[in-house]
Amino acid sequence: MFNALLLEQSGKDTTARVQRLKQEQLTEGNVLVKVDYSTLNYKDALAITGKGKIVRQWPLVPGIDFAGTVLASEHPNHQIGDEVILTGWGVGEQYWGGLAEKARVNGDWLVPLPGLMTTQRAMAIGSAGFTAMLALMALEKAGVTPAQGPVLVTGASGGLGSIAVRLLTKAGFEVHAETGRMQNSEWLRSLGACEIIDRTTLDKEPAPLESQRWAGAIDAVGGRTLARILSQTKMHGAVAACGLAGGVNLNTTVMPFILRGIQLLGIDSVYVSKETRMLAWQRLQDSLPKDFEQEAETYTLEQSIAVAHDLLTGKVKGRVLIQP
Known part of the structure; x- marks a missing residue:
């Protein structure tokens, strides 16, 4: 038996509660993992609260990422005792996820924990930090360099955005941070941001082209904010799009792409x-401070339900760890 946060559907409502489950109830997979840490991401919060169409099967254990130790394996690349990380692959949506003491998954989805990293640090980074690094790598591949000017990060008070600020700063960029929570300005400056931008100044319908401001951007918001960023990106700049908190529609024109040669990177x-x-x-x-994991707030499975609601109402800053 093990503890897990289980989501069940009653009519159109989602119920979330911690339950004792049998190992046989886990979804199919060839690697069984003892979960040391998981996290609470925006997508997890939508699933737990029932405010987004995230869950693809019922019942479901949410949690789109986790790090832990292999308990049993039928996969050639993973042995008992190995420390592993999982992010993505539909886990926490279509397959049972990391908000539990145990998880069983396809071993092809796991990557080994880097040698000097702990499972706690891995999940302090989590899907948010992993996505932020992919966005940085995409900007670099697109040719964006610190010499070309500042890079914007939207949703900077969130998990992905706050790590993006740190990663870009570490890489030598001048970082401008957009946030809907201006009370976090000093905290964002402590992470490396040189300028703080109120979200309301960007959440407006853009002109086809506006004054050139940024060499690039990591956008976790989408919607009108992304459209506005595209109109303000410098010649031959690039924007990495990795979020939709501000909406899924993109009302823009081809002008930034054909007149300034910018790239939109999914x-x-x-x-x-x-x-x-x-x-x-x-x-x-x-790429992150040695004590980075100590900055994340750690909660239990029982507390994760309330924290999910807080995350969606903007009461959570930075990263959230869940320790089953």
């Missing part, structure tokens, strides 16, 4: 290749 952190995953995690190992 960041896939769910089905990205294992080779890219391992490269990103190796870079993450050395």
